[in-house]
Amino acid sequence: MARVRLSVITPVFNCARFIEFCLENVMRQECPEVEHVIVDGGSTDGTVAIIERYAALHDHIRYVSERDEGQSHAMNKGIAMARGEIVGFLNADDYYEPGALREVLTQWDGLPEPSLLVGNCNVWDDDGKLWFVSRPAGISLNNLLLGRYVEAFPMNPAAYFYHKSLHLRVGPYRVEEHAAMDLHFIFRAVQHAHVTYRDRTWGNYRYLEGTKTYEGDKCGANQARVRQITEQYRRQQPALRRIQLVLLEKFGRLFRKPAGVPEIH
Structure with a gap:
């Protein structure tokens, strides 16, 4: 097996519907410098049997299956298992182009x-139709603090990758955070990493x-959480900078985003 440069980490729990497609998707990348690390939370729906079958046949697949404390905990476990200097996360129901x-490497x-290397991500609706393409070309702390998430926040980790060593500076994913762990990570990452789009x-x-993302959007919980997190990072800024952000945000409300494009998920 070639030297592992990139570890693709998939946290999963009861996702038998998608896990085989996920495993095949990484295999079809035909990239010998990639390993696929599966962190299962103790699935009971047949997910583990599928993972075991593939792992027995393909040595780039490594997995663990045991109860955990949620998705963030599983992500941290995957990082600890990763052999590559670069990591990326692929949820079981998402996939790579x-x-x-190979292009990322x-x-x-x-x-x-x-x-932190960031690309674009296709966003598909529940009917299998392309909803829009997330193009976070403006990813920066400033744009995140201003709530310009369409241009600044990568919608899904399938479209970004980073040095594993970044966690030495920003810490692990927050185990107590079960919905917006990626937003917390991006806020911290843009302050410590060399960001390339x-x-x-x-x-x-x-x-x-x-x-959980769809249901959180439906009830408004995600939007409230995003506002709370944004305000948390704003409070970490110097007083003068906080005043500037308030003024810039009020000015920015004069301009509306394109219709049909969501702010964040």
Whole structure:
């Protein structure tokens, strides 16, 4: 087996409907420098049997199955297991574009450590139709603090990758956070990593009815959580900067975002 450069980490719990497609999707990348780390939370729906079958046949697949404290805990366990210097997260119901991982590794050459490499992500609705393409070309702390999430926040981790060593600076994913762990991570990452955006589509995100993101949006819980987190990071700024942010936000409300494009999930 070639030296592992990139560890794709999939946290999963009772996702037999999608896990085989996920495993096949990473395999079809035909990238020998990639390993696939599966962190199962003790599934009871047949997920583990599928993982075991594939792991027995393919040595790039490594897995653990045991009860955990939720998705963030599973993500941290995956990072601890990762052999690659680069990590990326692929949820079981999401997938990569053909050749995405080979392209990411090519793009990685020459990037300083720690780096965060961000691309575009297709967002599919529950009917399998392309809703929009997330293009976070404006990813920066300033835009995140201003709530410009359409241009600044990567909608799904299938479209970004980073040095594992970044966690030495930003800490692990917050185990107590079960819905917005990725938003917390991005807020911290842009302050400590060398951020590079590429106008290339690498990921596909299925926005499915019944998932915690969909249900959180439906009841308004996600929007409230995002506002709370944004305000938390604003409070960490110097007083003068906080005043500037308030003024810039009020001015920005004069301009409306394009119709039909969600702020954040």
